[in-house]
Amino acid sequence: MSIGAPTEAPRWVTHALVPLINLALALIISGLLIFALGEDPFEAISILAYGAFGYPEAIGYTLYYTTNFIFTGLAVAIAFHCFLFNIGGEGQAYLGGLGAGVVGLAIGHWPSPIVLILGILAAAAFGGAWAFIPAWLQAKRGSHIVITTIMFNFIAAALMTYLMVEIFIEPGQQSAESRDFEAGAIMPFVHDILAQIGIDAGHSFLNLSFVLALICCVLFWFFVWRTRWGYEIRSVGQNESAAVYGGIMPSRAIILAMCISGGLAGLVGVNEILGVHHRLLLEFTAGYGFVGIAVALMGRNHPFGIFLAALLFGALYQGGQELAFDMPNINRDMVVVIQGLVILFSGALENMFRPRIEALFMRRARSAPAAAE
Amino acid sequence: MKKLFTGALTALALAVTGALATGPASADDFSPAIVFDMGGKFDKSFNEAAYNGAERFKSESGVTYREFEVTNPSQREQAMRNMARRGATVIIAMGFAQAAAVETVAKEFPDIKFTLIDMVVDLPNVQSVIFKEHEGSFLVGMAAALASKTGKVGFIGGMDIPLIRKFALGYVEGAKYVNADIEVYQNMTGTTPSAWNDPTKGGELARSQFDRGADVVYAAAGGTGVGVYQAAKDAGKLAIGVDSNQNYMHPGTMLTSMVKRVDVAVYEAFMTAKNGTWQGGFKILGLAEDGVGFALDKYNRDLVSADMEMKIEAARKDIISGKVEVTDYMAQ
Structure with missing residues (x-):
């Protein structure tokens, strides 16, 4: 740093200031919209913040949503590292839930740790297997992964509906849901654990899958930047011809990246099926797979960034719900608009301010040493 | 900076808690609520019929009701618990998909009346309305x-x-x-x-x-x-x-x-709860009860x-x- 002018803006500008400015802009525009609807924007933001972090149960729900977004965000990110756009997170998560659910239904009476570990493995395996087919088609046949993964979302939905309506449905039941799992297949709730040590954390859906998500973040970092496989995936992602020249088989890297991607997305099934619903049901993925794309973009494909972006989206989901609850003029569609603005400013319009702000700080950094000399 | 943020958040928390705390106390007597399902209240069909029933109740009785439209399956339970905490005395859950959530929350709040449309939950404080x-x-x-x-x-x-x-x-x-x-x-x-x-x-x-x-x-x-x-x-x-x-x-x-006649079922659930004649148990509405039928009008x-x-x-x-x-x- 001492010699010459810095070629990059300070890290805190790139990684903290610019995202915060983008977020603030999204909130300002949301505030104007809320004002136009005849509600007080400051009150709305305070309800949103209170609803997301204001009391233990709210924090629990925020972290529960965060868990899903970490899984799907990491899933999209690993594919991005291989320059693949996996839009199939939704279907892979759906199938992951099927894997977890089959384990829960089949061996729910076994000792809990065994069932849970098998459930996690099954969720990852089912999700990974669902991603394997598009991956294979891309690697060996050149079928575009965006098209195939999108199509596989619909196939997953059709398959799940068929299985739920024809096979897993509890007889005599209106809604297409399976019977409840036995105790062994239930991922413990965090509030139950906290209650045992005397802390009252209300009654949220937050369960130990959150810990699994954090472990996945660390493993993700290690895998991508510290292993040979991660290196291969990144090489293929950045320059496939160079990777081939370096003795890497692109098809193998593509299939590996996509299977891990699908496996990570499948873990949403652990959080939802083993952690919350304790039965198999339809539609539990609720768009988490798609939001994962925004999370990965915002988090710049790095696990720490993904964690923060997932936390932000978790807060918007949970706080947004409280907002719809407490302000009659703000309905659920308005909440989607606010979420959309955050995605727009932090993801799509990311480069609107970045070059200018960075240039500003680079100039200052250049003039500062000059003054010191 | 961090301290300031925490301080602001605490103040906020207190302010909002204060606002919430006054809610249930004033609405001590009767406070109806309805949870629409994923279709949304303007689906021109099932949920909208319920909305019409609730609106009819509002205009006839002058009592406003709380409402919520769920956007994902996890929100059903949470929404009902939120309603219950904020002092709702009768909660209508629209659609069979809410049955599991009603079952959980109704056990936690045995004093609150629940009306579930299109599905059955067998609890003393749940009224299950199904149609033939x-x-x-x-x-x-x-x-x-x-x-x-x-x-x-x-x-x-x-x-x-x-x-x-x-x-x-x-x-x-x-x-x-x-x-x-x-x-x-x-x-x-x-x-x-x-x-x-x-x-x-x-x-x-x-x-x-x-x-x-x-x-x-x-x-x-x-x-x-x-x-x-x-x-x-x-x-x-x-x-x-x-x-x-x-x-x-x-x-x-x-x-x-x-x-x-989902609208009638919703209207009656609110009305009977208001009059004190609401009863738990099953209500099966078929042709005999005019719960379903075939429409004949000028059109x-x-x-x-x-x-x-x-x-x-x-x-x-x-x-x-x-x-x-x-x-x-x-x-x-």
Whole structure:
């Protein structure tokens, strides 16, 4: 740093200031919209913040949503590292839930740790297997992964509906849901654990899958930047011809990246099926797979960034719900608009301010040493 | 900076808690609430019927109600618990999908009344309202068969779930009751929830059924039905509406509608809770209770001949008396 002018803006500008400015802009525009609807924007933001972090149960729900977004965000990110756009997170998560659910239904009476570990493995395996087919088609046949993964979302939905309506449905039941799992297949709730040590954390859906998500973040970092496989995936992602020249088989890297991607997305099934619903049901993925794309973009494909972006989206989901609850003029569609603005400013319009702000700080950094000399 | 943030958050927390704390105290006596399901309250069908019932209650009693529209399956339980905490005394849950959430939350709040529409939960503080859609569908199936000149009629369902098969089976039995040789084409719009709101595909399915010779189609498909009715109008064929009375949409080609009085169920749940006559347990609304029926009004009067009306009316009486039995898909 001492010699010459810095070629990059300070890290805190790139990684903290610019995202915060983008977020603030999204909130300002949301505030104007809320004002136009005849509600007080400051009150709305305070309800949103209170609803997301204001009391233990709210924090629990925020972290529960965060868990899903970490899984799907990491899933999209690993594919991005291989320059693949996996839009199939939704279907892979759906199938992951099927894997977890089959384990829960089949061996729910076994000792809990065994069932849970098998459930996690099954969720990852089912999700990974669902991603394997598009991956294979891309690697060996050149079928575009965006098209195939999108199509596989619909196939997953059709398959799940068929299985739920024809096979897993509890007889005599209106809604297409399976019977409840036995105790062994239930991922413990965090509030139950906290209650045992005397802390009252209300009654949220937050369960130990959150810990699994954090472990996945660390493993993700290690895998991508510290292993040979991660290196291969990144090489293929950045320059496939160079990777081939370096003795890497692109098809193998593509299939590996996509299977891990699908496996990570499948873990949403652990959080939802083993952690919350304790039965198999339809539609539990609720768009988490798609939001994962925004999370990965915002988090710049790095696990720490993904964690923060997932936390932000978790807060918007949970706080947004409280907002719809407490302000009659703000309905659920308005909440989607606010979420959309955050995605727009932090993801799509990311480069609107970045070059200018960075240039500003680079100039200052250049003039500062000059003054010191 | 961090301290400031924490401070601000605490102040905020206190302010909002204060605001919440005053809520239930003032609404000590009676506070109704309703949780709509994923379709949203303006789905022109099931949820909207409930919304109309709730609005009618509001205008007649002057009591406002709390409402919430869920956007994902996890929100159902949370929304109901939120309502309960904020002092709701009676909570209506719309749709079979909310059954599991009602069961959980009703156990936690035994003093709060829950009314669940379209599904059964067996708890003392839960009132389960279910409809005999197969009976209503039977009557419109008869209407379809009586109106058909080709001897071929169609059914277009929304998402392929047992409830919609229940509609379909009643419809087929009704059609066959009139004409044992009738051919009934059945199509489901899709396997994902978007099947409830896909008018384009609904229209395509209707056209394909018309091409195969059907001249009456019955749509039990929520918002998808709009496309079906439009296709029938364009082709000069007949269509049958569902849930709400949809005859007014295209007078002249809307043969009738299978009405399901969700609005009445919602209105009565609120009203009886207000008057203190609300009771837990099951409420099964079929033809006998006027919970389902076939709509006859000025918009379709010309399409339903006196002979048709007489035959359908006779069948209605026979079903009520038990002489004719309609198979319930769910009870098979």
